[in-house]
Amino acid sequence: MIMLSIIFIVAGLFFLIVAAVGVIRLPDVFSRSHAVSLTDSLGASLMLVGLALHEGLSINTLKILVVLALLYILNPVIAHATIRAALRAGVKPWEKETP
Amino acid sequence: MVIKFRKVSLGFLFLKTMALFVFWVLLSASFEWVHLVLGVICSLAVAWLNSGHSPFVPKLRVWLRFLFYLPWLFYKIFQSSFHLTKLILHPALPIDPKLFSVKSKLNHHAAVVLFGNSITLTPGTITAEVDRNNLIIHALDKALSEDIESKEMESKIAYIFKDETPDL
Structure with a gap:
């Protein structure tokens, strides 16, 4: 069980690092927010599943599952709000220049 | 008073x-x-x-169909996460971001909310603006935007809400 939870946590860490690299490499607000959404869809949720496995059956596991459910409900809202604000403020999306 | x-x-x-x-x-x-x-x-x-609103209370069959929709959504999230990881770690950064609008056939406000939320939850696509059933979507890559335009997700959500009275 401990082994399985370590595998989950390491996989989550990998996706968190990829998301951080993406935030640095991608060109503008719109594409960077995609990299951030990678964090919550796989990075944080894999880590939380790993922690829940590590904890076993207890009240803390239930709390972690509640956090997981809230993460999946709240994160799209935040990402949508950020992108809509950027769009309404008139930020031009970066586009690949056509040769 | x-x-x-x-x-x-x-x-x-x-x-x-x-x-x-x-x-x-x-x-x-x-x-x-x-x-x-x-x-x-x-x-x-x-x-x-918080009792001032008159919220939409889904019936049991909507909940059941929603539960059967969730595994497909998670599969989709995994698939596009790996696609996005490949894009980010690729040395040449082969991205092609695009802002486009989609007119959906969904006629229930909860269905549109579920559709927009599912799009945003899938990495690589984000709902930028919602006006009735027109959605403006930002996608990072051609494959991801074609995924939305193929209407697969929309037809699955339309199936969840097919028995509800339209209110949009």
Whole structure:
């Protein structure tokens, strides 16, 4: 069980690092927010599943599952709000220049 | 000063209070009398303060179809996460971001909310603006935007809400 939870946590860490690299490499607000959404869809949720496995059956596991459910409900809202604000403020999306 | 009492459906207030109370017990994790009574009072107050809306209460069959939709959504999330990881770690950064609008055939506001939320939850695509059933979507890559335009997700959501009365 401990082994399985370590595998989950390491996989989550990998996706968190990829998301951080993406935030640095991608060109503008719109594409960077995609990299951030990678964090919550796989990075944080894999880590939380790993922690829940590590904890076993207890009240803390239930709390972690509640956090997981809230993460999946709240994160799209935040990402949508950020992108809509950027769009309404008139930020031009970066586009690949056509040769 | 005239105090107006809003009409509150008691059954709905009760359901909301129960849901909040379960959440309270889950977080406090103690079964002492003081905590339980305080929890009932707090959840009743919050439910009462929020009873002004007339929310959409899904029927049981909608919940069931939604539960069968979730595994497909998670599969989709995994698939596009790996695609996005490949894009980010690729040395040449082969991205082709695009802002496009989609007119969906969904005619229920909860269905449009579910559609927009599913799009945003899938990495690589984000709903930027919603106006009735027109959605403006930003996608990072051609494969991801074609995924939305193939209407696969939309038809699955339309199936969940096919028996509800349209309100949009």
